[in-house]
Amino acid sequence: MLISELSRRSGVPVATIKYYLRERLLPAGAATAATRAEYGERHLARLRLIRALAEAGGLPLASIRRILSAVDDEHLGVHEMLGTAQYALGPAIEVPDDEEWNAARAQIAALIEELGWRVTPYAPALDMLTQALVALRRLGLPATARGLRAYAEAAQALARTEIARIDPSAPRAAMVERTVVATVLYEPVLIALRRLAQENESARAFAATPDKPARPSRPRR
Amino acid sequence: MLISELSRRSGVPVATIKYYLRERLLPAGAATAATRAEYGERHLARLRLIRALAEAGGLPLASIRRILSAVDDEHLGVHEMLGTAQYALGPAIEVPDDEEWNAARAQIAALIEELGWRVTPYAPALDMLTQALVALRRLGLPATARGLRAYAEAAQALARTEIARIDPSAPRAAMVERTVVATVLYEPVLIALRRLAQENESARAFAATPDKPARPSRPRR
Numbered sequence: 001m002l003i004s005e006l007s008r009r010s011g012v013p014v015a016t017i018k019y020y021l022r023e024r025l026l027p028a029g030a031a032t033a034a035t036r037a038e039y040g041e042r043h044l045a046r047l048r049l050i051r052a053l054a055e056a057g058g059l060p061l062a063s064i065r066r067i068l069s070a071v072d073d074e075h076l077g078v079h080e081m082l083g084t085a086q087y088a089l090g091p092a093i094e095v096p097d098d099e100e101w102n103a104a105r106a107q108i109a110a111l112i113e114e115l116g117w118r119v120t121p122y123a124p125a126l127d128m129l130t131q132a133l134v135a136l137r138r139l140g141l142p143a144t145a146r147g148l149r150a151y152a153e154a155a156q157a158l159a160r161t162e163i164a165r166i167d168p169s170a171p172r173a174a175m176v177e178r179t180v181v182a183t184v185l186y187e188p189v190l191i192a193l194r195r196l197a198q199e200n201e202s203a204r205a206f207a208a209t210p211d212k213p214a215r216p217s218r219p220r221r
Numbered sequence: 222m223l224i225s226e227l228s229r230r231s232g233v234p235v236a237t238i239k240y241y242l243r244e245r246l247l248p249a250g251a252a253t254a255a256t257r258a259e260y261g262e263r264h265l266a267r268l269r270l271i272r273a274l275a276e277a278g279g280l281p282l283a284s285i286r287r288i289l290s291a292v293d294d295e296h297l298g299v300h301e302m303l304g305t306a307q308y309a310l311g312p313a314i315e316v317p318d319d320e321e322w323n324a325a326r327a328q329i330a331a332l333i334e335e336l337g338w339r340v341t342p343y344a345p346a347l348d349m350l351t352q353a354l355v356a357l358r359r360l361g362l363p364a365t366a367r368g369l370r371a372y373a374e375a376a377q378a379l380a381r382t383e384i385a386r387i388d389p390s391a392p393r394a395a396m397v398e399r400t401v402v403a404t405v406l407y408e409p410v411l412i413a414l415r416r417l418a419q420e421n422e423s424a425r426a427f428a429a430t431p432d433k434p435a436r437p438s439r440p441r442r
Binding site: 011048051052055056077078079080082083086112115117118119120123125126128129131132133135136138139140141143148150151152154155156157158159160161162163164166168178181182183185186187188189190191192193194195196197198199200201202203204205206207 | 378410416
């Protein structure tokens with residue numbers, strides 16, 4: 001297909017595609033004339049992946065480049081490839097390495113040991129978690145081991161289903177694409193549903209009068 | 222206590238306290254001389270609440286003022302008071318009201334009806350959820366009803382415990398403080414734990430060699 005069709009089918013503007021070609025994020029097409037090149041399905045798949053990383057992941061080009069290298073390096077195992085993508089999502093937190101931070105970190109280490117989770121000490125999510133625990137402690141509402149465990153168990157049940165859904169025989173690019181999109185975009189899904197669930201539970205616990213029943217039902221899709 | 226002690230006990234700088242006094246977010250103390258005033262426990266509690274809303278919630282003064290009014294309005298029920306605080310957290314999303322948006326909204330309405338949740342159509346979390354569903358569909362990975370339901374059920378189990386922990390006989394300010402802090406700061410906790418759980422599940426499913434067993438164990442706290 002020509003670049004115009006590649007643009008149409010991928011939803012990525014021609015100017016952006018040309019930029020990716022210049023930056024070598026996208027391999028060159030097969031030249032058919034001085035100013036014409038032919039692109040194939042692998043270009044389309046790569047564009048989808050770049051778009052997912054840039055739009056859903058909000059990743060800068062340097063991170064995208066690193067992930068694409070991991071996808072292209074067939075010697076790298078699936079776990080390491082997915083890890084490269086997840087770690088690239090960050091967040092990059094400056095670690096203060098003071099007493100508060102280290103105490104929260106020790107609490108997390110104990111939790112992870114108790115759960116038997118296999119995670120590296122470099123996981124950016126560890127910093128995200130530490131930061132939240134430090135903030136809770138500062139505001140006088142420290143997280144308890146039991147409380148944290150409830151969140152960890154809910155997270156584990158979701159993650160188990162999520163990882164089980166990855167097809168290990170799928171192309172590497174598709175696996176990374178799904179993983180990054182699912183990791184990033186189900187975060188607001190989970191957060192929003194928790195807030196709605198809180199509203200519902202609060203209504204049941206504290207609202208003086210129940211909602212009027214049976215508004216006209218809406219069509220389902 | 223004097224303003225210096227109020228500052229020390231609340232962790233809020235004197236200049237900030239004076240600013241809150243000028244903005245009438247904090248009631249004036251009892252004047253003991255032309256330039257001296259005495260503050261009490263209710264000032265301390267109010268400062269804690271303002272600090273939680275500003276630091277954990279990242280809320281602007283206008284939102285904080287609205288929440289404080291809800292706390293002070295004893296005619297307002299607990300559910301409405303907590304709802305005022307939660308809705309103030311936003312996010313404020315500009316609703317495009319196009320076909321994609323409305324389709325995602327209809328999917329959410331069907332889910333909420335199926336779950337029997339009592340939430341108003343004005344909940345900002347509905348917009349957050351709609352935005353994520355639209356993005357998933359655009360990236361070619363639309364959320365299924367069954368998939369969403371799994372996240373909703375995990376959210377409901379957490380929310381039930383969270384709301385049950387609220388003591389309805391506690392002072393109104395303390396209820397709002399706990400709710401906002403818990404809503405906001407357990408979001409990164411949940412997100413981080415999900416990412417760590419994904420890493421663990423991925424290691425179990427895809428890593429070629431298991432981690433070396435038994436590194437020297439760390440002290441627990």
